[in-house]
Amino acid sequence: MIRERAYPVDPWHIRETRLDLDLMAQSESVFALSNGHIGIRGNLDEGEPHGLPGTYLNSFYELRPLPHAEGGYGFPESGQTMVNVSNAKLMRLLVDDEPFDVRYGELRSHERCLDMRAGTLERVVEWVSPSGQGVRVRTVRLVSFTQRAIVAFLYEVEPLDGAARLILQSELVANEQLPPTSKDPRVAAVLDHPLQAEEMLEQRSGGLLVHRTKASDLRMAAAMEHLVETPGRHAITTEGHADWLRTTVACRLEPGQKLRVVKLAAYGWSSMRSLPALRDQVGAALASARLDGWDGLVQQQQEYLDAFWDHSDVRVEGDPEVQQAVRFGLFHTLQAGARAEKRPIGSKGLTGPGYDGHTFWDAETFVLPALTYTQPSAAADVLRWRHSTLDLARERAQTLGLQGAAFPWRTIRGQECSGYWPAGTAGFHIAADIADAVRRYVQATGDYDFEREVGLELLVETARLWRSLGHHDRHGRFHIDGVTGPDEYTAIVNDNIYTNLMAQQNLMTAVDACKRHPDLARRFGVDDEEAASWRDAAASVHLPYDKELGVHQQCEGFTRLEEWDFENTPPEGYPLLLNYPYFDLYRKQVVKQADLVMAMYIRGDAFTPEEKVRNFAYYDARTVRDSSLSACIQAVMAAETGHLELAHDYLGEAALMDLHDLHQNARDGVHVASLAGSWIALVAGLGGMRDFNGQLAFAPRLPSRINNLDFSLLWHGLRLRVNVTADEVTYSLRNGGGSARLTLMHHGKEIEVTQVRPVTMAIPTAVPAGPAPTQPAGRAPVRRATTH
Numbered sequence: 001m002i003r004e005r006a007y008p009v010d011p012w013h014i015r016e017t018r019l020d021l022d023l024m025a026q027s028e029s030v031f032a033l034s035n036g037h038i039g040i041r042g043n044l045d046e047g048e049p050h051g052l053p054g055t056y057l058n059s060f061y062e063l064r065p066l067p068h069a070e071g072g073y074g075f076p077e078s079g080q081t082m083v084n085v086s087n088a089k090l091m092r093l094l095v096d097d098e099p100f101d102v103r104y105g106e107l108r109s110h111e112r113c114l115d116m117r118a119g120t121l122e123r124v125v126e127w128v129s130p131s132g133q134g135v136r137v138r139t140v141r142l143v144s145f146t147q148r149a150i151v152a153f154l155y156e157v158e159p160l161d162g163a164a165r166l167i168l169q170s171e172l173v174a175n176e177q178l179p180p181t182s183k184d185p186r187v188a189a190v191l192d193h194p195l196q197a198e199e200m201l202e203q204r205s206g207g208l209l210v211h212r213t214k215a216s217d218l219r220m221a222a223a224m225e226h227l228v229e230t231p232g233r234h235a236i237t238t239e240g241h242a243d244w245l246r247t248t249v250a251c252r253l254e255p256g257q258k259l260r261v262v263k264l265a266a267y268g269w270s271s272m273r274s275l276p277a278l279r280d281q282v283g284a285a286l287a288s289a290r291l292d293g294w295d296g297l298v299q300q301q302q303e304y305l306d307a308f309w310d311h312s313d314v315r316v317e318g319d320p321e322v323q324q325a326v327r328f329g330l331f332h333t334l335q336a337g338a339r340a341e342k343r344p345i346g347s348k349g350l351t352g353p354g355y356d357g358h359t360f361w362d363a364e365t366f367v368l369p370a371l372t373y374t375q376p377s378a379a380a381d382v383l384r385w386r387h388s389t390l391d392l393a394r395e396r397a398q399t400l401g402l403q404g405a406a407f408p409w410r411t412i413r414g415q416e417c418s419g420y421w422p423a424g425t426a427g428f429h430i431a432a433d434i435a436d437a438v439r440r441y442v443q444a445t446g447d448y449d450f451e452r453e454v455g456l457e458l459l460v461e462t463a464r465l466w467r468s469l470g471h472h473d474r475h476g477r478f479h480i481d482g483v484t485g486p487d488e489y490t491a492i493v494n495d496n497i498y499t500n501l502m503a504q505q506n507l508m509t510a511v512d513a514c515k516r517h518p519d520l521a522r523r524f525g526v527d528d529e530e531a532a533s534w535r536d537a538a539a540s541v542h543l544p545y546d547k548e549l550g551v552h553q554q555c556e557g558f559t560r561l562e563e564w565d566f567e568n569t570p571p572e573g574y575p576l577l578l579n580y581p582y583f584d585l586y587r588k589q590v591v592k593q594a595d596l597v598m599a600m601y602i603r604g605d606a607f608t609p610e611e612k613v614r615n616f617a618y619y620d621a622r623t624v625r626d627s628s629l630s631a632c633i634q635a636v637m638a639a640e641t642g643h644l645e646l647a648h649d650y651l652g653e654a655a656l657m658d659l660h661d662l663h664q665n666a667r668d669g670v671h672v673a674s675l676a677g678s679w680i681a682l683v684a685g686l687g688g689m690r691d692f693n694g695q696l697a698f699a700p701r702l703p704s705r706i707n708n709l710d711f712s713l714l715w716h717g718l719r720l721r722v723n724v725t726a727d728e729v730t731y732s733l734r735n736g737g738g739s740a741r742l743t744l745m746h747h748g749k750e751i752e753v754t755q756v757r758p759v760t761m762a763i764p765t766a767v768p769a770g771p772a773p774t775q776p777a778g779r780a781p782v783r784r785a786t787t788h
Contacts, residue, residue: 007659009320014114014328014659019102025051025667030658031114031121032351032670033143036340036378038151038267039350042112042121045091045139045155046100051667053176055087056350058343060269061357061412062194063215066419074399075421080412082346082357083194084178086209086222088265090171091155093137095164098129100137105129116331117309119145119301126160134160146300147292148339149285153263154294158253165252166259172224172245174211195220197242198275207238207245208282210275220269221278225286227262227293234259262294308334311719311734312374314682317708319648319784325655326682329675333370336672337378342385344412345672352669358410358417361430364437365602366629366673369680372437372444373713379441380450386434387454389414390461397465400425404464407431422491422582426484428469431462432502436602439509443694446716452520456513460524463510463534466503470537477542485555486629487595489576489585493555498599500541501606507538543606551618552611554596564590564622566776574779575626575663590776591619593627594634601636601684605692613770616641620773628657631781632677636685642769644686644703649781651681683711687722688747697745698731700724701766705785718742720753724763732758 006023007014007030016027028051031042041054066079093100102110108126115122120142128134140154157166175193195211198219206225212218226247228236234251251259266285268278289297312330316323336349344359345367363382371379386407392414393405400406408416409424418424438455442448470480480503485496511534514521521531544553553559573579576590594601597619600612607615616637625631635650655678656662658670683689686709688699696715702708702724709724712734719734720742733740733755742753746761753759775781 009324011320011323012115012117012327014116014324016110016112019107019110021049021103024049026661027112028052028054029348029351029666029669031112032335032349033119033121033141033151034335034350035143035145035148036336036338036343036345036350037148038143039335040089040141040143040151041352043089044102045089045123045153046093047087047090048101049103052179052352053084053087054352055085055089056082056357057085057220057267057269058340058346058350059412060085060213060218060220061216062191062213064191066417068419072421074425076416076418078415079417079419080216080356080358080415081191082353082412083191083213084176084353085195085220085267085269086172086174086211087176088151088172088222088224088263089141089153090169090173091139091153091261091263092169092171093135093157094167094169095129095133095135095159096131097165098131098133100127100129100135102127108134116327117302117305118298119143119305120298128161133162133164135164135166136160142297142301143335144289144297144301145304145338147285147289147297148341149266149268149282150289150297151265151267152289152294152297153265155261155263156258158258159255161255163252163254166250168249168259168261170224170226170247170249170261170263172207172209172222172265174209174222174243195243199279200240200242200245201279202238202240202245204238205236206247207240208279209240209243209245210279218269218271219273219275219278220267221282222265222267223282223286224263224265225290227264227290229260231257264289308375311712311714313712314679315708315710316682316706318706319652322652322655322678322784325652325659326678328659329655329678330370330374332670332672333367333676333679334375334378336367337371337382338375340378340381340385342381342388344385345382346412347672348669349672351672352667354665354668355410356417357412359412360410361427361433362629362673364430364433366632366680367676368437369440370676372441373683373715374679376441376445376447376714379437380445380447380454383434383438383441383450383458384454387458390457394461402465403468404466405431405458405461406465407434407462422484423488426482426492428465428480428483429485429496429499429502431465432499432506435459435462435506435509436502439505440691443691444715448516451513452517456517456520457524459506459510459513460521460526463507464530466507467530467533467537470503472537472540476540478537478540479542485595486593486598487554487591488627489590489592490555490558490595491582491586493558495542495544496555496595497543497552498554498595500543501599501603504538504541505603507534511535511538549618551614552596552607554591554619558589561587561589564588564776566590566624566779569777571778574624576624577626589622591623593625593630594623594637595619597623597637598633601633601640604640604690612637613641617771617773620775622776624776624779625653625781628654628663628671628674629677631657632674632681632685635681638773639685639688639701640699642766643772644701644766644769645783645785646772646781647681647685648703648705648784651678651685652784653781654678654681682709683713687711687724689713695745696720696742698722698729699747700729701763702726703785715742720744726763728760728762730758730760
């Protein structure tokens, strides 16, 4: 586990000031770079020592067996696993005849710095070889946001204690040896050497490798080229074999002289393109990068991020640790989706192999909200990918005896890859989560062309799923039975409120969209009778309620279940799913992650303020947060119900999930949803932002330790800035000219903002929050008000 404050607090940088070999895998995730198409883990340049090597291409995967202890109808038989592709990070240095290895000789200093404004990872090392020769090594790497296929590396080395012969071996390696990722020998066999060599081309200063996966039949190409600067004579040669290329640079330098090598690497893959076409594609990408050179790539990266931070930055005064963490979260959220371009966003992005590289509902519900209001084109591309898998979702629905589209719980290509159906297939709410992402994107952008091209069909097919999955009882109430909501500790239940309310919204959003595009709706086969059935179902959705306790039931009968014995659950018993049988979890009142509480955030229009207060207190006392998806949502509802200090506590947990490795699994990649959730906790939580029924609204309030909250978001192309202090908030437009007007709600009062007339409003005195909610024994979040 990363020890608290392993990285010094800095508003724009993540610094590692000493190398801890026990935390290599975790730091490799933190320092991973990506643009949504290519991802490289923060492995040391020389490759060893390492925690977990990794280079990934979005949606490049291999098929593998999906074993079931007992088979059943409709169980998926094949899984998909993201492949570690050809590694271009490797640059091995020999000083005289001794390899540079931090485990040998003397490591005088070692620092790495992730610069979130520049989009680079820099490393500076001073090392003395076992024979006494000192060198200073400086490396910088970037994954380009502007040139999608390009990864670039700068490697500089200079001798310190006398003349030295330097040999730099720069490699491109496929099928590198990895630590075992599965105890199942069938799976391990598939993932061992998953790439078959098709072509190797070597040139004086670089070369190219082309490989194919054995089962999924995907082809990838990787190429590298080197630009060398050094005083005096040097030699450069390249040699290669089927799975590796090595370019060697040799020179002799005096103290004060430097060897400077720029390595450019290009990646591409396709399921359809021929070998020559893919080879030419990466060759062209290298030519483009060579034209701009290292300085050009660095400048482009800086300009791209300057524009991003200009309209996306969140500034927090009073908690510098959260300030650093929320920028880290936004940076990784951008990295996960910026250039994904009609590909999914995995739960780990492209930072590690966790969850086999799969995408879940995390993307639409946690990541896309942040992207919709900061980088909307990236959000639209993820939904275009979902649309491209619609035929597979229709097939899955047919297999399950349903109409419409049943989207997979976890996948890379679009087929269901979950081997555990109570938490997979039964999690039908993912259909409504996708529909909600469509609704949110169209509402925030006004992009009705997107709604016609992509959104309407997604809305129609998911509405059809709900109408066939649910049923009317003899009293006319609409029920959705046998499903699993967000809380995976309460599975296969009837009338999960989150699912029912999200389905209700899905049905009505589909009805409204069909009205806007009647010609297209008819083309999809929607007639008046079908639309009326959606309206009827939505109007009569059943929401279980316990009148005696005065709270909504997470699902039918939840509040009559036996209570979990939190007092006698030891700290080492968490996460519960690794220490107790699901049988026991399913039949008791214990909540893995925000479920009903999440419904009160996304569908807050369906609850009264009083209901929210009672519900939040009841479920906060039963939620153990064994999921990284929970803290950010609890922060939002703690803020709305008046518990601002608790909201700050939950915000800290969401934001620091990976920087402090709170769940002790950051080695497998960062938690992109929790990192995006830190934006949600600040903007929707402390900023009180909601968008019910197309109306943008804010109700900001700050906890005691935060003096100022400043954030921006995009709404119909307008850049709205919100600056919150303890007593007042200022709304201003940063573009649009004098004619631009934005009407929004401030604590229930309508105001109009223009670029020439910012509006400052007082923050009303808060209604007393009542007793602070309690959490399960030992599961309260760390108190931010007492941290320094």
